[in-house]
Amino acid sequence: MTRAASARPVLMAEFSSGPALLDGIRALAGSGMSRLDAFTPYEVAGLRQLLGVRRSWLSWIVLAAALAGGGGAYLLQWWINVVDYPLNIGGRPYHSAPAFLPITFEMAVLCASAAALLSAIVLGGLPRLWDPVFEIDGFDRATIDRFWVAVGAGDAALPAIDDAQGRIDITTALGAAGALRVLWLDAADRPDRPGWRDTREDAR
Amino acid sequence: MSAMSHDHPHEHPGPGPGDDDDGGEPGGLDRLSRRALFKLAGAGAAAAGLAACSSRPAREILPYAGQPPEVTPGIPLHYATALVEDGFATGLLVASREGRPVKVEGNPDHPASLGATRAIDQAAVLSLFDPQRARAVTERGVPAAWPAIERMLADATARGGAGLHLVLEPTSSPLVIELVGRLRAALPAAGVTFWSPFTPRSSIAGNRLALGRPLQTQLDFRAADVIVALDADLVGDHPMASAYARQIADRRRVVDGGSAMNRLYAIEAGYTPTGVMADHRMRVRGSQIARIAAELLAELQRGGVPAPAAAGRFAQLTAPPDRARWIAAIARDLARVPGRSVVAAGERQPPAVHATVAAINALLGNAGRTVGYTAPVVFEAGGPSHDLANLVRAIDRHEGDGGGVTTLLILGGNPVYTAPADLAVADAISRVDRSLYLGLYDNETARACRFMVPGLHELEQWGAARAYDGTITPLQPLIEPLFGGRGVADVLHQLLGDPPASPRDRLVQAWPRAVPGADLEAALVRGAVANTALPGVTAALAWDTLAPALAAAAVMPAEPAQADGGATLELDIRPHPFVHDGRYTNNPWLLELPEPTTKLTWDNAAQLSPATAARLGVGDGDVIALTIPGTGGAASRTLAIPAILVPGHADGAITLQTGFGRDGGEDIARGIGGNAFRLWTTTAGFHPAARAVALGEHRALAIAQVEASTGDRPIVLSGTLHALGGEAFRDELAGHRGAQPSLYPAFEARGPQWAMSIDLTTCNGCSACVMACAAENNTPVVGKRQVQNRRQMHWLRIDRYIGRYPGGTTGAGIDAASDATAVVQPMLCQHCERAPCEYVCPVEATSHSPDGLNEMTYNRCIGTRFCSNNCPYKVRRFNWFDYKDHRSLRVLGKNPDVTVRDRGVMEKCTYCVQRIRRTEIDARVADRPIGPEEVQTACQQACPTRAITFGSLTDPQAPVVEHRHRPHSYAVLHDQGTVPRTQYLARIRNPNPALDGTADGAAGDRHGGHG
């Protein structure tokens, strides 16, 4: 199963607050589910740890970019003034190291910042204007005041419990955790295409 | 910006003589003048360099049809010719590029030049290419035909000259003199008057009084140890100014404390270059000079100078207390060196003064040694024919009998403007039926006359004239008459009915008669005929005429200041150093050149001392009305003119310079300044009782320097010759030069190391160098408003600082500020080895060459002006607007070796790098080394006193090296660590111990003084 396919949500639940979301996730984890993802309007404290997502390694990219930018800038300045076209400027030495520093620093910062922004976007899987989850009714509140949890199709525990009874159990568990809605998105159907059969059951 | 700019920015096509689009504006390169040029010189490759620094060169190459053998495109030719002013010739060498005169230099073989030039000479090229010159024969302003004038002349001749009157400029030309002679013979009834306001009159009359004959005074300062200038601007306003300045300076060059140095006393009203140079300066009103001369004579006699009995009765004459000490000291100084001094009086002084001075020189034994007398160089000088009143009288006779003047020919000059106010010349002319004016411009006189005939500029003429000392000087044209003008001789020949001939042939024919035994070709090459100076004549004092003159001189003038609360002042009128009597007022170079001692540009103003100004309650630019009472029933005349304060000016007097307030047809000259001639009378150069009233209005003046104090900063160092002998001053000076600790490694120096040394002792601020720089380097003129915005473009400026030293300047006025003394300092790019301007330029537009030049690469400059901010000498100039006037005729006078800068570009002195590179290339091509004095900068070449030295520090023969080793060589702002390549020789004065306030002047002077 491809990465995208295995990440495709099979089960999604909507909560009204961060804490509630965390409870719901605990419930799912209780039933052995591991391939979880959450969608929140803002960072919910403890969420990342609960889902076992490691801290971002993006810093290393940024460091590399900074070194490249700064080093490149200094080298260029050195080459211009010492190698390519040395000129006597006010009796200053060709290799005027102190004078080269400001630009070196600025270029380091520039490259680093650009790297930070771009990697944040790319690593976050963006730009991606369409995503399966957008097809879900009411998901648009995920950026406002709703907190969603999703179980990926690739979840190892899923096959074991994915039957009528299992679904009922999990739904009730989530309901107990305070889920407003629980959606089962039929796995049999083709992924990545709008208009799934939406087998909904009332949590209450 | 288009991608093209990666290569070189292309903006507008660079028009030039080689370019085919016509300047639309009047005075542009219209076809006519252009074709004339091509005939003379296919301006060919010279188009390069004319266009701006960011535009394409002309796309065409126009080779000669028939190339003159001597011409090689790209290599300048020099022709010897001369400028003539008030009848006296100054020899010049004019550089010609592909037939276009582009630069004027002095002629070393000419006595009035000695290789130097005045600012006026340098500007001649611009006058030649002045688009506003008269272009066609006109009658009452509408184009007319020459034949009409021929008929008029023929008619006048037919009547044997009856009713014919000619007005010529005073002339020394053997050719013209011969023609006038023939004319008088052929047409006895014709009248001839010579007129020019400032040609020597008084001195000749004075010599007649003293020596019984009209004689012209010739001075020789080479052997003069003491010089007393009585209201005489010997180095500024004199036909021999350049030569005299050189002679005086040669005796003032200081090598060390032990040098022999002459002593110069200046006694004058306004501040002049001579006053700047002087060791002692007394500021007195012009009318006091006569008395002072007499006092000096008397003091000399008391001092035991042998004098005939006739002069005996002067012995009692004593000077008033405030100057007695001075007179005594000067007299003793003079008596100390019998036969080795010069006492000179200015032309503005009445004959009596000149007579007194002649007597003094005779008694001191100077006559025949340092002071000589020759027959006047100018034809009939001092004679009745030089009185403009003749003309008016002749015309007025009209009313009486049937005689009078029916045909008036004014050949040159501008009498309507320059005539003394007490002569109503203009309306006299208007009463003449057929009047003709021959001249360069449609000026006041041209407008008063019926016919206007375009004249010839000196650089368009064949002819000859005499220098002040009489040396015959040939004139030859550099270019065909741009507007088909005619010379004075042409008209005279026409009158005499001579068969038509080319001016050159006429010269060839007349030459043997004029200068027997002299080869014309040789003379044209040399620019002067050797040994043609007039012989000196020895004449004994004629006491019968001298005595009354002395008596007249001895009269103590009234103190006008006391009359009525100081509203009555003495009015001194003198020619402007640059526009003279108004003949050069349409030359923008000369207008924008700051007046040497007031720093005023684009204007003339009423110069007065701070004390007097305070009495009148005026400051710089406050307008005052000057009124002089009418004489003999004539109405009084008033001139409203702004004031300018001149520290060192005599109290109770006002100095006005002539040449402004023009209202002829010249657009540039018209309407600037006030016309001093309106207050001028033939009687004397000064009017004892002019009323001055502050009008309460203000007229902004364009003064090129506002702050006059050095604030005690190490800028101009000066001291006495005596002090230079002592340690204190030497140590102080040594602290302003030499190596300084630096963090930076030394740069390897390849080739010669160019450097300059400027001697502040011999510089008198005449500003010839500034003009030479402008002419050589195509620096633009920006106009009065932009000067007021402090945007003048001179690469080289003369800073004038006001200091006060013991005995520097003194006068009756006790006011300290007024007693201040001026020092001048040429300031140009110092070519610092650690140039602050270079390291702040973001685009390498200014950098350092291996031979020590601070290079300015115009085409790389983007105009951040950061370099100017960081230049402690503020010598960088910026093109605030687009100043390249490609459409104007003036473009032809530009130097093709120097880029014409574009808008938004920084520029500055380059040590004339184009000359350096040219010499380098010539030397390389000839596989020879560069000579020690081979490279001359334009300023150096022009300097009359040789104050500027330039050369390579690596060449032991180069004088600049020796200058560097003198004890008083120093670097300006040495404390800033810029290591300038330009160094100065401190200003050394040689004061009379009897007048020097300090005990022994052990240390240098201080300039903190007056602000």
Add this chain to the structure above:
Amino acid sequence: MSAPAAIAHDTDDVLVGRPSDTELSDQLLSTTWRPMTRAWKIGFAICGLLTLNLLVMVTLTVLRGIGLWGNNIPVAWGFGIINFVWWIGIGHAGTFISAILLLLEQRWRTSINRFTEGMTLFAVMQAGLFPLLHLGRPWFAYWLFPYPSVMDTWPQVRSALPWDAAAVTTYFSVSVMFWYLGLVPDLAALRDRAPSRTRRIIYGIFALGWRGSVRQWRHYHVAYLLLAGLATPLVLSVHSIVSLDFASTILPGWHSTIFPPFFVAGAILSGFAMVLILILPARRVFGLYNVITPRHLDAAAKMLLITSWIVAYSYIAELFTAWYSGDRYEVYQQIVNRPFGWYAWAYWLMLFCNCVATQVFWSRRMRRSPVVLFAVSVLVSIGMWFERFEIIVVSLSRDFLPSSWYIFIPTWVDLGILAGTLGFFGLLFLAFLRVVPFVPVTELKQMRAEMVHEEVRR
């Protein structure tokens, strides 16, 4: 109101009440689609006109040359560089607030950081105009950047101007990135909340499909912190480098080692002043009293007080070092020319605005009075402009050789351009208020959640 929210209510809070996520979102997102108020429209019209005038002045300058300005020799730099430094300085508060205060975990920054970042961008845009405009040949400005030219020539990097070019471009780019990254979640919120479909599509495109998934938040969080960490030394470096335009020369009044910190302090002073000038009206117009509380005003006022003291110290230090150095030129410049020279009035005005006027903020009441804050802020802005006037014009007008001393008088073009940039700045700012939520909704919601969390703990 939820129970915990009832706990804290005093005005010292950075958030009055504990509005729910929904309430906050509705209140703050709606600033972009709520009908425009009259005040806004009038302001927009005025700024539009001034911007037009700017366009005319700039065209004139480029066509005829900077001779149209009052600059001369010796005063070769005039309004152009004064305005440049002034605007750049103003641009500093934004990044200072959003970056440094973020790292210092100052909560009161949250509701105003987007606002000030916007201000930064627009101020830097004004500043960027001048280095270009003041060139004699602006069309060659690209020569300041290194590129393989057929002339084989390069920029001269010993000069402070290429440093400037690098610093300002970097500062602008980084500010944009920082600003945009912070905006993404709010854009997503607008994508999902905006009334019309067109708006939602436009916002949607710029939101890049943000879903707020854990993995996105994971990188987003680190990137945001890193950008803040990078922007912090950057904001300090930029004005330091600008100050080197002067400090690296030998001109008396410029040649001073104190300049970098002195300039940064001044920058933040003027920056906060401008923040207040803008935020007080905005707060009133959009009725944001609950998110921009007296607590914020108080903090800003304190910043004004502190930085104005740093600036005052610098002035004193300048005088002292001048006197102590014994350098005759420096002494004349600092102790004679500035306080008593041609422009003495400007000197004393500067001292009053930057050092005296701010002292009212010792009083808590003054710190919280919008009127006083606004008035003092205007004074400070003027004072800081004149500080640059002192440094640039006054120093240049009298440097080493008295012979070239001369006075500088601005022309109507100078004044027109200054006014024009003010208008253009306002124009951009007013537009900004309508286009994106100028109070960061997401961050505010998060902060609220954390505060509620803490309060529950207590």
Add this chain to the structure above:
Amino acid sequence: MAALFPPWTNTATRIVLGAVALAVVGAIATPMIYARSPYATGQQDPVLQPIAFDHRHHVRDDGIDCLYCHEDAERSAFAGVPATERCLGCHNQIWNDTPSIAPLRDSAETGLPIRWQRVHSLPDFVYFDHSVHVRRGIGCVSCHGRVDEMAAVHQVQRLTMSWCLDCHRDPVPNLRPRERITSMTWTPAPGEQAELARRYQPRSLTHCSTCHR
């Protein structure tokens, strides 16, 4: 409810972003390439002259030396374009009635110059001096190319500053014996140029006032 954006927008976004990146790179690269193109430098572009003067014929067939017409190259900054009379030196006798040299005859009569079109034009702020280059052993062909093979002369070299600098930094590869200056075909023997460098002492001048004044 359907999502705001359909799935294809993801691909679309990538394409658009790619295009933008490409445009940016292009905008910078294009002018740089252009500036180096013959179109911008004016190379390879035969110039039409008032008289169809054929250098091939005069140089190769008649074997006239460059310096016969461009006589000032050894002593002046400008190599010089021959005066009308120089042309007539031969064309009085031969081909003196060809219609093609009518402008020449007109010039001779009117005394007005022939308006030749400039082929090698440097900007006005560049001061090139033929004499010193020729004296240091830089041949005509180095800058002007095989004029003897051109019907109408065109500019061969770029004549950009960097091109000048190439030689100014290291002149040796362009040295030749002074007596072979005008040769179009001369090629150095091994080591010959090093020897010439010793004799002529060419300098490597790269400071600005070498060419800009």
